[in-house]
Amino acid sequence: MAERLIFHIDVNSAFLSWESVKRVSEGKEDLRLIPSAVGGDPTKRTGIILAKSIPAKKYGVTTGEPVSLALRKCPGLVLVPPDFHLYERNSRAFMEICRGYAPVLQKFSIDECFLDMTGTSKLYPDPIALAHQIKNEIRDTLGFTVNVGVGSNRLLAKMASDFEKPDKVHTLFRKEVPQKMWPLPVGDLLFVGKASTERLTQAGIKTIGELANAPLSKIQTILGEKGGLAAWESANGIDDSPVSEEREEAKGYSISTTLEEDVTTLEQAKHVFLALADNVARRMRADGAKTTCISAEMRLSKLRNSNGNTPSSRFTNKSKQRKLEAPTDVTDEIYETAVSLFQELWHGEPLRLLGIALSDVTKEEYEQVSLFQNEKHEKARKLDAAMDQIRGKYGMGAVFRAGATDSGRIGRKYKAQLDERQSDD
Numbered sequence: 001m002a003e004r005l006i007f008h009i010d011v012n013s014a015f016l017s018w019e020s021v022k023r024v025s026e027g028k029e030d031l032r033l034i035p036s037a038v039g040g041d042p043t044k045r046t047g048i049i050l051a052k053s054i055p056a057k058k059y060g061v062t063t064g065e066p067v068s069l070a071l072r073k074c075p076g077l078v079l080v081p082p083d084f085h086l087y088e089r090n091s092r093a094f095m096e097i098c099r100g101y102a103p104v105l106q107k108f109s110i111d112e113c114f115l116d117m118t119g120t121s122k123l124y125p126d127p128i129a130l131a132h133q134i135k136n137e138i139r140d141t142l143g144f145t146v147n148v149g150v151g152s153n154r155l156l157a158k159m160a161s162d163f164e165k166p167d168k169v170h171t172l173f174r175k176e177v178p179q180k181m182w183p184l185p186v187g188d189l190l191f192v193g194k195a196s197t198e199r200l201t202q203a204g205i206k207t208i209g210e211l212a213n214a215p216l217s218k219i220q221t222i223l224g225e226k227g228g229l230a231a232w233e234s235a236n237g238i239d240d241s242p243v244s245e246e247r248e249e250a251k252g253y254s255i256s257t258t259l260e261e262d263v264t265t266l267e268q269a270k271h272v273f274l275a276l277a278d279n280v281a282r283r284m285r286a287d288g289a290k291t292t293c294i295s296a297e298m299r300l301s302k303l304r305n306s307n308g309n310t311p312s313s314r315f316t317n318k319s320k321q322r323k324l325e326a327p328t329d330v331t332d333e334i335y336e337t338a339v340s341l342f343q344e345l346w347h348g349e350p351l352r353l354l355g356i357a358l359s360d361v362t363k364e365e366y367e368q369v370s371l372f373q374n375e376k377h378e379k380a381r382k383l384d385a386a387m388d389q390i391r392g393k394y395g396m397g398a399v400f401r402a403g404a405t406d407s408g409r410i411g412r413k414y415k416a417q418l419d420e421r422q423s424d425d
Contacts, residue, residue: 182209
């Protein structure tokens with residue numbers, strides 16, 4: 001059987017590049033040539049750097065750090081707000097170019113995709129030349145650059161695209177793993193997070209090669225049976241996952257918000273949970289799905305002791321879930337369950353984050369009729385349908401939900417900070 005051939009296309013500093021191309025077309029300064037970044041409001045503690053220019057990187061500005069910290073490192077940093085409509089347009093444009101070459105394309109995120117080029121040798125006899133051709137067409141047509149990783153599976157192609165940037169093509173085939181991948185720090189291995197990196201380093205495993213050549217049983221002792229096997233196989237370049245044209249159906253939906261100000265009362269928490277339930281239930285209904293398990297999540301704010309010191313360097317996370325007797329997609333039912341779970345969890349501590357997770361989702365048509373609750377249930381479903389229709393036509397800001405709390409207010413300042421996630425595992 002012929003070796004698989006996978007490309008991974010990754011836009012260089014996507015958000016900043018896309019904003020720069022737009023500004024250059026308007027006769028403005030190219031953000032890529034000056035210390036600049038895309039990020040949130042520096043007056044809010046939730047504002048973070050989403051992308052930074054190479055000149056900004058020289059000042060120590062890093063992706064994911066608070067905007068306020070980045071500005072202390074680089075007081076002259078040019079900061080621009082994110083424009084997700086612009087990002088979606090550019091994402092579609094570069095993937096359309098890729099789709100013209102590939103039998104199978106899988107969108108991995110807004111700024112990266114996999115191409116399965118296996119079996120195309122008669123059409124494209126030189127895969128490296130083809131990778132350069134795709135890269136150059138994106139640059140010359142759309143004005144921004146990408147890296148292309150070429151490998152024998154998804155893992156190696158993605159690892160290759162993370163090598164030297166920008167505007168580069170790199171290969172990483174199985175035979176090249178010892179030379180190109182094993183010398184790298186173990187933390188550079190795809191899907192090995194900070195906690196796993198710390199445990200491996202403490203055990204004397206500092207490079208990917210040391211991980212790959214260690215006994216599997218030792219790695220499983222350190223990282224657990226499942227996690228250890230996954231890390232060990234990745235270090236050895238083993239990955240049989242397919243490039244799938246269609247995204248798998250979501251098995252869960254979740255949403256959370258990091259709060260500008262700590263929540264300290266039940267009434268405040270209810271406002272936030274209503275906004276969260278409204279948003280996540282709408283997304284689930286749009287997919288024609290219902291949930292049979294609801295979780296409430298919260299993160300305690302770091303408290304300072306009498307000396308003004310923070311007693312712990314970690315935030316405390318808590319969650320609680322409840323299985324439902326019947327599937328639901330009704331906002332009020334999700335909201336009421338989340339609040340009930342929250343009240344079982346919360347003991348009055350200041351809160352930094354609140355969230356709702358919906359799991360065990362189904363698309364099967366099933367209703368458990370209750371003589372006592374059915375009328376309320378049907379009214380709630382009709383309200384949801386009416387609001388979904390209005391928002392679909394006029395936008396999310398066209399109508400707000402007023403019920404479920406005594407004051408009938410939604411904490412609008414939280415809505416712009418929602419972190420939406422759709423789970424596939």
